[in-house]
Amino acid sequence: xxxxxxxxxxxxxxxxxxxxxxxxxxxxxxxxxxxxxxxxxxxxxxxxxxxxxxxxxxxxxxxxxxxxxxxxxxxxxxxxxxxxxxxxxxxxxxxxxxxxxxxxxxxxxxxxxxxxxxxxxxxxxxxxxxxxxxxxxxxxxxxxxxxxxxxxxxxxxxxxxxxxxxxxxxxxxxxxxxxxxxxxxxxxxxxxxxxxxxxxxxxxxxxxxxxxxxxxxxxxxxxxxxxxxxxxxxxxxxxxxxxxxxxxxxxxxxxxxxxxxxxxxxxxxxxxxxxxxxxxxxxxxxxxxxxxxxxxxxxxxxxxxxxxxxxxxxxxxxxxxxxxxxxxxxxxxxxxxxxxxxxxxxxxxxxxxxxxxxxxxxxxxxxxxxxxxxxxxxxxxxxxxxxxxxxxxxxxxxxxxxxxxxxxxxxxxxxxxxxxxxxxxxxxxxxxxxxxxxx
Numbered sequence: 001x002x003x004x005x006x007x008x009x010x011x012x013x014x015x016x017x018x019x020x021x022x023x024x025x026x027x028x029x030x031x032x033x034x035x036x037x038x039x040x041x042x043x044x045x046x047x048x049x050x051x052x053x054x055x056x057x058x059x060x061x062x063x064x065x066x067x068x069x070x071x072x073x074x075x076x077x078x079x080x081x082x083x084x085x086x087x088x089x090x091x092x093x094x095x096x097x098x099x100x101x102x103x104x105x106x107x108x109x110x111x112x113x114x115x116x117x118x119x120x121x122x123x124x125x126x127x128x129x130x131x132x133x134x135x136x137x138x139x140x141x142x143x144x145x146x147x148x149x150x151x152x153x154x155x156x157x158x159x160x161x162x163x164x165x166x167x168x169x170x171x172x173x174x175x176x177x178x179x180x181x182x183x184x185x186x187x188x189x190x191x192x193x194x195x196x197x198x199x200x201x202x203x204x205x206x207x208x209x210x211x212x213x214x215x216x217x218x219x220x221x222x223x224x225x226x227x228x229x230x231x232x233x234x235x236x237x238x239x240x241x242x243x244x245x246x247x248x249x250x251x252x253x254x255x256x257x258x259x260x261x262x263x264x265x266x267x268x269x270x271x272x273x274x275x276x277x278x279x280x281x282x283x284x285x286x287x288x289x290x291x292x293x294x295x296x297x298x299x300x301x302x303x304x305x306x307x308x309x310x311x312x313x314x315x316x317x318x319x320x321x322x323x324x325x326x327x328x329x330x331x332x333x334x335x336x337x338x339x340x341x342x343x344x345x346x347x348x349x350x351x352x353x354x355x356x357x358x359x360x361x362x363x364x365x366x367x368x369x370x371x372x373x374x375x376x377x378x379x380x381x382x383x384x385x386x387x388x389x390x391x392x393x394x395x396x397x398x399x400x401x402x403x404x405x406x407x408x409x410x411x412x413x414x415x416x417x418x419x420x421x422x423x424x425x426x427x428x429x430x431x432x433x434x435x436x437x438x439x
Contacts, residue, residue, distance in 0.1 A: 005118035005154065009050060010084040016044035020051060024120050027058060028159035030192055030228035034058055049083030053090045054121060060097045061128045064267055065307035071098055086112065090121065100343025102129045110142065117149035120156050127163045132308070133345070134384035140167030158184040162194035169200045170389060177201050185221065192222040192229040199236040203391050206424025208243035211236070223257075228268075231261045235272035239279075239391065245428040247285045250276065254290065262297050267304065267311050270297060271392075274314040277321055278395060282402045283432070291321030305331060306338020308346065309354025310387045316358045320365040328365070332358045353379055353386035357396065364399055369407025376400050377412070405436040413437045 003009050004021050011017060019041035023034035034054070041051040056074035059067040075098060078091050093108035106129050112122040123146060130138040143164040150157050161184035168177035178201045184194035195218045202211035215222075215237045222233040234257035241249035254276055261269040273294050277287050295318040305312055312335045319328035335358065339350035360375030376396050383393045397416055404413030414437060421430050 005116075005120060005156075007116045007119050008084045008086055009048075010082050010087050011045045011048040011050070013045040013048070016041045016048055016051070019044060020054070023051075023054060024124070024156065025159075027054075027124055028120070028156060028162075028193075029190060031190070031224070032226050033228075047082045049078045049081040049091065050087045050121075052078035052081060053083075053087065053094050056094045056098065057090075057121070057125045060094070061125065062266055062268060063132060063308045063311060065304040068098060068307075086116065086119070093122075093125075097125075097129065100346050102133050102345055105129060106133070106135075106138065106142075113142070113146055117146035118154075120160075123160065123163070127167075131166075131389070132310070132387040134387045136167070136170040136384065138167075140164070140171045140173075143167050155189075158187060158189040158191045159193065162191045162197060165194050165197035166200065169197050169204070172204075174201045174205060185218070190221045192227055192233060195221050196229060196233055196236065199233065200389065200391055203236060203239055203243075204423065206243060206427045206430075208240040208427060211240040211243075215240070231258055231269045231272050234258060235276055236391070238276050242279055242283070243424075243427050243429045245283075245432055247280060247283060250280060251285065251287065254280075254287075259290065259293070262294055265297075267314075270294065270318070271311065271314045274317045274321075275392065275395060278317045279398060281321060282398055287321070291318060291323075294318045295322035295324060295327070299327070305334045306342060306346075306350070308387075309335070309339075309349040312350075313354055313357050313361070313386075316361055320361060325362070325365060328362055332362065349386040353383055357383075357386075361399065364403060367406065369403040369409070372403035373400065373407070373409050373412065376403075401433050401437075405433065410437055410439065414439045 001009050001012055003017055009017065019037045023037035023041065026032050026034040026037060038051040038055045042048065052074045056071040059071040075091065075094055083091065089108060089112055093105045096108060097105035106126045109122040109126040112119045123143065126142055127139065130142060143160060147160060147164055150160055161180055165177050165181035165184060168180060178198050181194040181198040184191045199211055199215055202214060215233060222229055224230065234253055238250040238253040241253065254273065258273045258276060262273050277290055277294065280287055298315045298318050312331065316328050316331050319331055335350060336355055339347050339355065342350065356375045356379055360372050363371035363375060376399060379396055383396055401413055401416055404410060417430060417433055417437065424430065
């Protein structure tokens with residue numbers, strides 16, 4: 001048999017295929033997790049490999065170290081099941097992702113796409129790990145290599161457009177990214193990743209009023225309780241409030257949209273909370289107990305330290321915001337030790353970006369402004385190597401601006417603002433930093 005896109009599969013069960021298709025939609029749309037659908041697919045055909053491989057791939061995309069255990073169990077189960085050679089290759093890619101070889105996994109998924117350009121599972125998983133690796137080039141080109149092969153009437157075609165829109169944006173192709181993102185939403189499909197891509201464009205261009213209006217007008221596409229991008233798109237909405245220097249509005253979004261997601265939630269949800277509170281802190285906002293609540297949520301999962309440097313940096317911000325410098329230093333020490341035991345890619349992420357950034361953030365908390373500049377300044381050229389988006393990594397420039405405003409590096413601060421103003425125009429946030437720097 002073949003799936004809905006003509007890719008060969010190792011099952012003869014139409015019911016199992018239908019359940020897997022629903023799981024693919026959930027993986028692409030972020031509406032609920034696909035685990036129940038995958039369980040149903042396995043129930044319909046207990047000996048079929050692919051549902052178990054997809055379960056492992058999904059768990060690994062959550063970047064949670066404790067989930068590597070269940071992911072391994074799923075992969076071991078898959079290895080005992082029946083699978084088409086295409087699915088056997090998916091199993092090999094997933095094992096690489098489990099071992100921390102995210103680049104090698106993406107290379108294997110790319111081989112699947114060369115043979116089957118409409119292999120949506122390979123495309124979706126590779127796209128997410130391109131993002132986690134900070135590979136902007138592949139975020140665009142991997143999708144570009146297959147997009148012309150996709151039928152426009154395919155139910156998942158809008159989600160492929162959403163991926164392409166984000167890849168275009170991360171490569172600074174803003175008009176094209178906005179056009180493709182809007183196109184993805186024209187047919188009525190709910191594509192939060194496309195909404196997110198257009199929001200990124202507006203963030204990078206300083207279009208804060210348009211950005212707020214865009215996200216509000218698109219709420220039906222991202223703000224449902226069951227959508228995994230609800231918190232992240234709310235974070236983008238808060239960034240537009242910050243660009244307008246509406247700190248109260250950003251805090252209200254934190255309380256209404258982000259705070260309910262952090263307790264018992266995934267690290268991916270806590271990242272946005274920490275990133276928003278840190279930006280508010282840099283602008284002098286009083287965030288009160290919020291830091292302590294966030295830090296306590298992270299304190300319950302110390303076993304995740306050292307797995308993904310991007311996560312560690314945000315956990316450290318929560319410790320610093322809660323004024324627990326001892327916990328912050330302990331976290332840095334654990335991350336440094338674990339980095340030496342990690343897979344080569346994760347070790348490089350920590351050494352080259354994560355650990356210097358963590359040291360710079362601790363220096364900011366201790367008002368050692370020269371060390372902030374020494375640690376963070378060189379990261380501007382290499383920060384993409386530890387993943388995330390341009391908007392997320394902007395915390396480096398914002399922290400540098402704060403250090404420049406407090407310390408003696410006014411010339412650097414002025415240069416950073418010049419860069420920023422040419423990209424975004426004279427926004428209220430830029431005016432704030434010019435005032436702080438006296439330039």
